[in-house]
Amino acid sequence: MQQQGGDAAVNVTANAAADAAAISAAAALLEAGRLVAFPTETVYGLGADAENPQAVAAIYAAKGRPQDHPVIVHVAPGADLDYWVSDVPEAARKLAAAFWPGPLTLILKRASHIPDAVSGGQDTVGVRCPSHPVAIALLRAFKGGKGGLAAPSANKFGNVSPTTAQHVRDEFGAEPLLAAVLDGGPSEVGIESTIVDLSRLATHGPVLLRPGHISAQQIADVIGQMPGLPDQSAPRASGTLESHYAPHTPVAMLAPGQLPATLAQLEALGRKVALIAYSAITGAGPRVRLPDEPVGYAYGLYAALRELDQSGADLILVEAPPHALPWLGVNDRLRRAAFGSSGIVERFLRA
Ligand code: TXA
Ligand code: MG
Secondary structure, three states: OEEOOOOOOOOOOOOHHHHHHHHHHHHHHHHOOOEEEEOOOOOOEEEEEOOOHHHHHHHHHHHOOOOOOOOEEEOOOOOOHHHHEOOOOHHHHHHHHHHOOOOEEEEEEEOOOOOHHHHOOOOEEEEEOOOOHHHHHHHHHHHHHOOOEEOOEOOOOOOOOOOOHHHHHHHHOOOOOEEEEOOOOOOOOOOOOEEEEOOOHHHHOOEEEEOOOOOHHHHHHHHOOOOEOOOOOOOOOHHHOOOOOOOOOOEEEEOOOOHHHHHHHHHHOOOOEEEEEOOOOOOOOOEEEOOOOHHHHHHHHHHHHHHHHOOOOOEEEEEOOOOOHHHHHHHHHHHHHHHOOOOHHHHHHHO
16 A cells, blocks of 8 residues: 555555555545545545545545536445445346446445435435455455445546556545555456446336446346436436546547558648557557457556557547447447547648
8 A cells, every 4th residue: 555645655466365454554544534546346446435425525626526426335245235225126136146246336226324425416326346356355444344435436537547556646646635545456347337227227227327347238137127228317427428538638539441541641741649459550659559359458448548648649549449239338438538539630631
């Protein structure tokens, strides 16, 4: 664990059992109302005691996040869902049994004691039990395993989520509100959890609010019903804002057939173009080659976006992945990263 602000520095590795002292120090900081960043299998989280409104307020302050965006409550394996949720549907118990600990967040009717700051003023709460060993050790140590950690991704609002402890330090530097960063190595999934809304089952059925590593089909296989896509009245999720998870450098996606010619044209015009590709494309600028399958691609995506964002490129070109269901989570994150830059390639080619 790295204590910020000059306190004792201790290193926590993915081997949580070997770092019991650092884990209990982090749990004590959280119990005292401080913020601690910790690894999960999806991305790193910026954690606070979910039942301490001041601690949750500090998350919003550190992230620069609007007050009405709810945060997910992370719980230990075997936690009592009925403590956090007012009316647990059978589908939620089945999904928790099938996928927890793991990268699935359930949106459910909240129990009355959950602070407004956690639920963003809505009548629901997002709950998830992460599978990363350091996250599990922390949740077991915190309040004796009976607490919940409110934790959004540990990045400034709208930025790319962190998948390493170094990414978290890059985001928050000397932020005084952040008491410690637990280092558990790179997050193995690499994109945020799948979110399924079960809070309006009777009227709307299950709804997929954010695609991720656990697919709609896997959810359907467990509950016997395919989750629908969100409608206007679905609970708000900041991860569902069109522009989100975006680097500062403009991002554009191009079909594999178009990419080499466009890249050559942009480079001929003197543009410094960074490239994320899964096939062998050559160019002059910095590039990251990601695997041509969605699991490995998701694992490397955010680190690639961060690295190329630091490269001084005018543009990050992304070879568009296939429009196939296994790529849904990756395509969703790429679309959001590129959202604010629509038309950028055409503008560069005209200029
Ligand atoms: O994988 C993840 O889910 C990571 C790790 C740290 O667990 N967390 C994460 O948190 O991505 P965050 O806050 O960056 O994104 C969570 C999303 C947000 O879009 C938030 O609006 C939505 O979940 N959310 C949380 N509680 C909700 C609720 N009660 N109703 C609807 N959406 C909710
Ligand atoms: Mg986030």
